[in-house]
Amino acid sequence: MSFMSNFSQWLIKKLRAEKRAKILILGLDAAGKTTLTKYVNTGYFQAGLTPTIGQNIETINYEGWDITTVDVAGQQQFRFLWDIHYPGCSAVIFVIDAADIERLPEARDILKIHVFDNPLVEKVPTLILANKQDLPSAIQAPLMIQLLSLHLDMKDRTFAVFDCSALTGKGVLAAFTWLVNQLEMDKM
Numbered sequence: 034m035s036f037m038s039n040f041s042q043w044l045i046k047k048l049r050a051e052k053r054a055k056i057l058i059l060g061l062d063a064a065g066k067t068t069l070t071k072y073v074n075t076g077y078f079q080a081g082l083t084p085t086i087g088q089n090i091e092t093i094n095y096e097g098w099d100i101t102t103v104d105v106a107g108q109q110q111f112r113f114l115w116d117i118h119y120p121g122c123s124a125v126i127f128v129i130d131a132a133d134i135e136r137l138p139e140a141r142d143i144l145k146i147h148v149f150d151n152p153l154v155e156k157v158p159t160l161i162l163a164n165k166q167d168l169p170s171a172i173q174a175p176l177m178i179q180l181l182s183l184h185l186d187m188k189d190r191t192f193a194v195f196d197c198s199a200l201t202g203k204g205v206l207a208a209f210t211w212l213v214n215q216l217e218m219d220k221m
């Protein structure tokens with residue numbers, strides 16, 4: 034059994050033990066949300082997933098684990114619709130394509146609207162993933178924090194930025210370990 038399969042089983046067990054955790058995965062289209070979700074789910078990379086076009090909501094249900102992925106890009110006029118997902122959410126994961134520097138301002142705008150300025154998630158931990166670290170041009174966490182002004186905007190929030198690759202799996206374990214630990218602490 035591969036390391037990631039072991040990891041997936043460990044994660045599922047851990048979240049089951051914690052009863053139920055609804056985790057929203059937000060981010061621009063093509064950031065890697067579906068790939069990441071499938072990776073965590075199965076323990077391996079899946080190429081050729083159907084690209085997200087327009088409004089896209091995916092829900093993955095495990096016995097004790099409920100992940101809803103929400104693609105928010107280009108949906109400003111429908112923003113009110115996203116609000117139905119936030120209540121009861123235990124954590125937010127915001128996925129960024131760290132190799133797509135051109136879209137960083139857009140990612141920051143969406144992060145601001147849906148996370149920084151969103152009172153519905155102000156108390157939940159936020160995991161920001163600088164995804165696609167397998168690509169040489171990917172920006173790493175310390176610079177990402179500066180470019181997105183996270184050290185200023187998120188100073189009153191529980192958050193962390195992790196480098197990862199949903200393609201190789203590198204960094205995914207560390208990131209989800211942080212998230213699970215936050216969920217456990219919230220239950221104490």
Ligand code: G3D
Pocket residue numbers: 060061062063064065066067068069079080081082083084085104164165166167168197198199200201
């Ligand atoms: P989304 O769900 O956020 O819209 P997807 O994004 O999961 O559909 O991923 C968009 C594209 O990025 C996919 O490629 C996917 O394989 C790729 N991708 C996702 N994560 C990584 C990563 O960590 N590294 C690299 N190099 N690519 C990644 P295609 O070619 O199918 O569009």
Ligand code: MG
Pocket residue numbers: 066067068084085089104
């Ligand atoms: Mg998708």
